[in-house]
Amino acid sequence: MTTTLTAPPQAANPLRAGIAVNRIGDPCSIVFFGASGDLMKRMLMPAMWNLRLGDILPANYAIVGFSRSPFSDQSFRDEMRKSVDEFSRSGLAKEPLWSDFANHVSYVSGPFDDTDAYKKLRDVLEHNDQQFGTAGNRLFYLSTPPSLFATIVGKLEDAGLGPHQNKTGWTRIIIEKPFGTDLDSARALQTEVSKVFDEKQIYRIDHYLGKEPVQDIMALRFANVIFEPIWNRRYVDSVQITAAETVGVEGRGGYYDNAGALRDMIQNHVMNLLALVAMEPPVNSGADAIRDEKFKVLSAVRPIDRARVMQETARGQYEAGSIGGKPVPGYREEPDVRPDSNTETYAAVKLQIDNWRWADVPFYLRSGKRLGHKMSEIAIRFRAIPHRLFGEAGEGLDNNVLVMKIQPDEGISLRFNAKVPGPKMHIRSVSMDFNYGTGFGVVSAPAYERLIGDAMRGDATLFTRWDAVETAWNIVMPVLDRWTATYDENFPNYAAGGQGPASSDRLLAADGREWRKI
Numbered sequence: 205m206t207t208t209l210t211a212p213p214q215a216a217n218p219l220r221a222g223i224a225v226n227r228i229g230d231p232c233s234i235v236f237f238g239a240s241g242d243l244m245k246r247m248l249m250p251a252m253w254n255l256r257l258g259d260i261l262p263a264n265y266a267i268v269g270f271s272r273s274p275f276s277d278q279s280f281r282d283e284m285r286k287s288v289d290e291f292s293r294s295g296l297a298k299e300p301l302w303s304d305f306a307n308h309v310s311y312v313s314g315p316f317d318d319t320d321a322y323k324k325l326r327d328v329l330e331h332n333d334q335q336f337g338t339a340g341n342r343l344f345y346l347s348t349p350p351s352l353f354a355t356i357v358g359k360l361e362d363a364g365l366g367p368h369q370n371k372t373g374w375t376r377i378i379i380e381k382p383f384g385t386d387l388d389s390a391r392a393l394q395t396e397v398s399k400v401f402d403e404k405q406i407y408r409i410d411h412y413l414g415k416e417p418v419q420d421i422m423a424l425r426f427a428n429v430i431f432e433p434i435w436n437r438r439y440v441d442s443v444q445i446t447a448a449e450t451v452g453v454e455g456r457g458g459y460y461d462n463a464g465a466l467r468d469m470i471q472n473h474v475m476n477l478l479a480l481v482a483m484e485p486p487v488n489s490g491a492d493a494i495r496d497e498k499f500k501v502l503s504a505v506r507p508i509d510r511a512r513v514m515q516e517t518a519r520g521q522y523e524a525g526s527i528g529g530k531p532v533p534g535y536r537e538e539p540d541v542r543p544d545s546n547t548e549t550y551a552a553v554k555l556q557i558d559n560w561r562w563a564d565v566p567f568y569l570r571s572g573k574r575l576g577h578k579m580s581e582i583a584i585r586f587r588a589i590p591h592r593l594f595g596e597a598g599e600g601l602d603n604n605v606l607v608m609k610i611q612p613d614e615g616i617s618l619r620f621n622a623k624v625p626g627p628k629m630h631i632r633s634v635s636m637d638f639n640y641g642t643g644f645g646v647v648s649a650p651a652y653e654r655l656i657g658d659a660m661r662g663d664a665t666l667f668t669r670w671d672a673v674e675t676a677w678n679i680v681m682p683v684l685d686r687w688t689a690t691y692d693e694n695f696p697n698y699a700a701g702g703q704g705p706a707s708s709d710r711l712l713a714a715d716g717r718e719w720r721k722i
């Protein structure tokens with residue numbers, strides 16, 4: 205069978221020239237463990253459908269859902285069609301393509317610790333090789349409660365589905381976050397997974413890495429000559445990394461109340477942003493070269509002194525408030541959250557990187573739920589000008605700030621000072637903005653599409669390697685330990701819809717700085 209590539213729409217905008225879709229995955233069966241779950245419904249199946257629409261799925265593919273719910277193949281397909289209709293960026297699933305796609309979808313029902321269920325799975329995979337030409341290639345996607353990751357990996361091996369038992373094709377595994385709940389549990393999980401899979405076969409997903417503006421951090425830094433010379437302690441005053449959300453726990457209170465913002469966002473997504481923005485240029489653009497540099501810079505993060513955790517961090521928990529004019533309940537009123545919960549829904553941490561490039565440049569990281577706006581960004585604040593030429597006209601000039609806007613309004617913005625038109629020399633801060641949507645005339649694909657496609661092609665660049673996961677846990681552990689051990693009597697301490705707790709403002713004020721407004 206052959207696959208036709210969809211030609212990119214004709215470029216009216218010169219920036220679009222050269223955008224081509226040529227990222228077709230290898231023939232394979234993809235097995236989604238946790239196929240009846242929330243992530244599958246909202247993200248993973250819509251992503252598969254859009255990969256099909258974009259001709260990024262190979263002609264020889266098969267999709268297998270696996271979970272306990274007793275679906276037949278047909279009732280699972282019907283369920284998946286509903287989720288595509290509701291959540292796919294391409295709108296309602298259209299015929300005849302949907303029926304063709306649905307033919308490639310099947311379902312295995314059973315508990316993840318049941319050996320017989322894996323035998324059924326093995327039969328389905330062998331059948332797929334015959335019927336769809338999937339060539340023995342298998343991609344297992346673990347979208348299940350993390351407590352089941354190790355069990356599933358062990359059972360795959362028991363059923364003869366381990367990568368080293370596969371004599372005809374490749375076997376890879378995508379593992380959802382969180383990879384562990386602390387350093388020890390992450391190491392224990394790694395021990396179990398690595399008994400069956402080699403590092404090159406393991407794809408630890410961090411969906412932030414699949415976001416276009418996050419991938420663009422490397423392009424901005426290493427495909428331009430003007431930024432890298434000033435990307436260091438001589439010119440940079442400080443760096444702020446923010447991942448602010450307006451949503452609360454969205455029906456995931458049971459998970460979140462045992463996680464909190466530090467585990468849920470800082471240890472993985474925000475730490476990956478830090479690594480990309482602070483790392484040295486990799487020796488090439490291969491997965492290992494990039495991940496070597498990410499690991500190196502994370503290793504250079506100064507461990508937070510356990511005695512100073514409360515000075516170097518801030519935590520918060522939201523109380524009832526309003527967002528976009530609508531009242532929302534406090535965290536402790538959310539379903540499955542303990543009424544006296546000590547879990548932080550906001551975390552801020554100040555880090556230092558001990559290397560030649562970044563010595564003495566503070567990196568301020570923050571993430572929180574139920575804040576005033578959704579906003580993820582990296583802001584590089586440059587130093588003040590060394591000499592004031594313009595006397596009073598230059599009083600109170602803002603420092604230059606380069607902002608990489610990850611979402612929403614994906615783009616890059618440079619704040620600089622300019623003369624206000626008129627007879628007098630009056631200077632004011634202005635900004636030069638690039639927006640991905642209008643600049644390239646395309647809407648970015650959701651991260652899961654990019655990441656699943658990459659795993660099908662064996663490109664691990666946008667997945668987190670074990671050494672980085674371990675190092676990121678190492679960085680947050682002193683904070684986790686101290687926060688867990690100390691009940692915060694001030695909780696809840698910020699109103700939903702606001703800027704976060706006052707303690708977070710004090711963290712920066714102590715250094716004579718302020719957070720950017722959310």
Ligand SMILES: NC(=O)C1=CN([C@@H]2O[C@H](COP(=O)(O)OP(=O)(O)OC[C@H]3O[C@@H](n4cnc5c(N)ncnc54)[C@H](OP(=O)(O)O)[C@@H]3O)[C@@H](O)[C@H]2O)C=CC1
Binds near residue numbers: 238273348349352380
């Ligand atoms: N949902 C989200 O927004 C996000 C989720 N994630 C991660 O994705 C993963 C999945 O999350 P989510 O979809 O929300 O979880 P859900 O709780 O919605 O789904 C869990 C899935 O696992 C299945 N399952 C659970 N226990 C068993 C078992 N013993 N045997 C067989 N199947 C079982 C369930 O099947 P059944 O109900 O049929 O028993 C269900 O399909 C988690 O690792 C989570 O941390 C990461 C980022 C965001």
Ligand SMILES: O=C1O[C@H](COP(=O)(O)O)[C@@H](O)[C@H](O)[C@H]1O
Binds near residue numbers: 381449451468469580
């Ligand atoms: O991994 C997670 O990410 C989401 C935020 O993702 P975004 O793409 O909307 O920024 C967060 O809501 C969730 O709690 C967390 O588990």
